[in-house]
Amino acid sequence: MDWGMRNRLARMFPGGDDGNTVMLAVDHGYFMGPTHRLEDARATLAPLLPHADAIALTRGILRTSVPPSSTTPVVLRVSGGATVLKDDLSHETITTAMRDAARLNVSAVALSVFVGAPHEHESLVNLSRLVDEGEEAGIPVMAITAVGKELEKRDARYLALACRVSAELGAHLVKTYYCDGFEKVVEGCPVPLVVAGGPKLDSDRSALELAHSAIAKGARGIDMGRNIWQSDHPVAMLRALRTIVHDQATVAGAMKLLERPEGRTPTAPTLRA
Numbered sequence: 001m002d003w004g005m006r007n008r009l010a011r012m013f014p015g016g017d018d019g020n021t022v023m024l025a026v027d028h029g030y031f032m033g034p035t036h037r038l039e040d041a042r043a044t045l046a047p048l049l050p051h052a053d054a055i056a057l058t059r060g061i062l063r064t065s066v067p068p069s070s071t072t073p074v075v076l077r078v079s080g081g082a083t084v085l086k087d088d089l090s091h092e093t094i095t096t097a098m099r100d101a102a103r104l105n106v107s108a109v110a111l112s113v114f115v116g117a118p119h120e121h122e123s124l125v126n127l128s129r130l131v132d133e134g135e136e137a138g139i140p141v142m143a144i145t146a147v148g149k150e151l152e153k154r155d156a157r158y159l160a161l162a163c164r165v166s167a168e169l170g171a172h173l174v175k176t177y178y179c180d181g182f183e184k185v186v187e188g189c190p191v192p193l194v195v196a197g198g199p200k201l202d203s204d205r206s207a208l209e210l211a212h213s214a215i216a217k218g219a220r221g222i223d224m225g226r227n228i229w230q231s232d233h234p235v236a237m238l239r240a241l242r243t244i245v246h247d248q249a250t251v252a253g254a255m256k257l258l259e260r261p262e263g264r265t266p267t268a269p270t271l272r273a
């Protein structure tokens, strides 16, 4: 692996080769529109940026909502082309050129792969081509094992297959979901795995438990969105997650940061997702 790619990975995993990462996902608008509490991405992001090891977003939100002086590494979503208004979310293509990713000085690019979905083939070919371009540019590629609207697909057998296929096609890291039997997903995937949070859980504690279990079973970090910025205390939530991911905190220990929370994202009466 060339120095440029190693450097980009190291910036996202600040603890070194065995270190973990806390990525903040704010890329939901690319297919869900102005998601609840992410309507004003700039306002949502501003207090959270200093506490994230990386942010995951599209070029539109990066250019409009993140100050160029930011030093937080960027994971640029480069796939899209479908919205929640259609049933088949797997009909995606690559929407952002690698040279634009390089121009934006990103630390990685990310795309969804839809294993078992109608457009499985296209999404896997997208991944393979993106890896070729990423190798050339020195930019790591993160595959996201997307399930579209079929959240029930998130079981160990399916996710292990999707993660392994992504790694086999050259993904440098994979974002997936936590599930029962997650250790099987980790065991079969030779590149670092980070976990998404999925739709907002019933409590902040549940999201901390998810992160704790994922790290205990071998995830190298989280790439979480709604369970952070849809929390009533997003900054405290992100800081609590950091203690779990980076400092081996227990859930009870991390919850202490939510006892005296700071920062509340304004609520807007929009579509809940």
Ligand code: 5RP
Residues within 6 Å of the ligand: 025, 026, 027, 028, 056, 144, 196, 197, 198, 199, 223, 224, 225, 226, 227
């Ligand atoms: C959207 C994504 C999200 O980045 C991913 O699902 C993480 O966000 P959340 O924790 O809200 O699920 O890939 O397509």
